[in-house]
Amino acid sequence: MAKKQKEYKPSRRELAYEEHRKSPEYAAIDTKSMTLVIRENETTVAALEKAQKTAKVLSLVLTYLFLGFMALIVIFPFYWMIITSLKSTTEIRASQQTFFPQAVLWSNYVKVFQSFDFVTYLRNTLIVGIISTIGTLITTIFAAFAFARLEFKGRDFLFAVLLATMMIPGEMMVITNYITVANFGWLGNVVGVFTSMIVPFWVSVFYIYLLRQNFKQIPNELYLAAKVDGKSDWSYLWQVMVPLGSPTIISIFILKLMGSWNSYVWPNLVANKQEWRLITNGLRSSFTSTSGEPEYGLQMAATVLVTVPLLLLFIFFRKYIMKGVGRAGIKG
Amino acid sequence: MIKKNNWKAWLYLGPVIILMAVFTFYPLISTIGIAFLKDYNYLTQSSKGFTFENFGVVLGLVGTEYQGTTYYMTDVVKYAIPNTLIIVFVTVPLSTIISLLIAVGLNSIPWFKKIMQTIFFIPYVTNAIAVGMVFAVLFDYQGIINFITGQMGTPWIDLGASQTRAMIALCVYIIWHALPFKILIFLSGLAGIDKQYYDAAKIDCASKFRTLTKITVPLLSPQILYVLITSFIGSFKEYTAVVGLIGRQGTSAGSKNMYTVVYYIYDTIGNNQVQYGSAAAVLLFLVILAFTALQFWVSKKRVYY
DSSP states (O other): OOOOOOOOEEEEEHHHHHHHSSSSHHOOOOOGGOOOOBBTBBBBBHHHHHHHHHHHHHHHHHHHHHHHHHHHHHHHHHHHHHHHHHHHHHHHHSSSSSOOOSSOOOHHHHHHHHEEEHHHHHHHHHHHHHHHHHHHHHHHHHHHHHHHHHHTTTTHHHHHHHHHHTOOOHHHHHHHHHHHHTTOOOSHHHHHHHHHHHHHGGHHHHHHHHHHHHHSSSSSHHHHHHHHOOOOHHHHIIIIIITHHHHHHHHHHHHHHHHHHOOOOOHHHHHSGGGGHHHHHHHHHHHSBSSOOOOHHHHHHHHHHHHHHHEEEEEHHHHHHHHHHHHHHHHH | OOOOOHHHHHHHHHHHHHHHHIIHHHHHHHHHHHHHHOBBBTTTTTTTOSSSSSHHHHOSSSSSETTTEEEEOOOIIIIHHHHHHHHIIHHHHHHHHHHHHHHHHHHHOSSSHHHHHHHHHHHGGGHHHHHHHHHHHHHHHSSHHHHTOOTTTTSSSTTTOOOOOOOOOOOHHHHHHHHHHHHHHHHHHHTTTHHHHHHHHHHHOOOHHIIIIIIIIIHHHHHHHHHEEEEEHHTTTTHHHHHHOOOSSSTTTOOTTTTOOOHHHHHHHTTHHHHHHHHHHHHHHHHHHHHHHHHHHHHHHHHOO
């Protein structure tokens, strides 16, 4: 049984509104020039919008100011290094510091090449750097391949053990390694000293980790297809995995080379003769205590010579370096 | 389909395992062993037996006898440990906060982003010793920092400087050098944060500060944890910064007030006192281990994955 629907009856208020809409006064209202005014603490929408915009611009300006200031702090030591390398000692030590050398003194660089055995240090560093980098790449590629591709008993356990060694401070090893190297009879002769600067650094767990992550992303199907084609693991590694992992391998190559350029502690212990020193050790021990007062001009010229190759490497391989370092954080 | 290829895998791992056995695992055990040997001499590899004394000597509790007099070595307790703790608890929080702000700033700007990122990364590709020497020029008693702050002649790091001022200079340098790595890690973390969170915050009219503390920091917590752990471990081992900036053990002749724990450990190798160095290394290892474990424990509650 359906109820009889009530007829719709407009209220008096609605009727009045209808009436009003038909009136000429209503038609005369210009809606286009109307502004909506919301009174909330005496502000209008326009003012709020304006305030928001100002706040946005202001925060952007502040951000740029902050970043610019910090960038200045980051850059300043480099500027000062170059400037000081072109100054005379009297100007460096003057009570009125100058932001640009009064007389540009290129002779500092000439003197550095005469007294600081830059060429020898550079040669030593390149020998150690390149051989230890190539060795590291080979061990890293093999190990990353085994961990990423091959199945064997104890794989995950061994990988966990390797990662755990990253937590152990290197200082735990340095003492015994020094004794080991001494027992091997590697100290005191050229071949031995260079071997001891190279061989212990042929393994880097961090790079194995990096490359393994990269190898793991290569799809399984490729491996299976290669197997169907009758390819061995060995040729699959070199023909498929290494080319696909080459960006990471280049990153590792450059980072490792930079590491050799910067290594100080171990070469300082092992290379106990002037002509076996690496660049950083040579730099620290030069121009520091000849007559009590350090010769800052020469010292900074030598520092420029040590820093510039790194900066050049950075300029040419920026992408690889920043990717290689940045990837570390992705996994947390 | 893929068969187990045990022996082949071990062949591939061979170089790594042999090298690590000789230069990582054996030294680890051996160093712990040496820490418990009395009067160990590494040149002759002889010792007078087992002892706990080395730890006491390092901590200045046990004296060593030399020509009838007993000496207490207090450099570690008086200088190395306090200095290391100052470096750890001043530079790590400060550099992390500063680099977080820089990374968030870099992430929000519309122009000059790439060039700014590159500038902030430059200190990473420099030699710690070389830049340390540059900072030594900046902090020279007649240097630019004293010139700007109007205190020409007051030494920061030169002979005769106060330990406090030398530590300030050292911390400034360490923070400067620590920024690029952290900024890069934070930037790669920020790139992975979904823009939706920020849009939601905008609709709710959340302030910039609230957005930072309630959205950015929690979502960045894995990266923050990673940066904190690596830099805490790194600064417990600080050594090259001291060598680069100051170049000696102390701010006055013969003083060792700039010692860090690792500086002491390396000095023992030259002095043929590696049993003390080993003891110090074992203690350092235990502290780092405990500290890392603590951070992982805290992170279980505070890190959002």
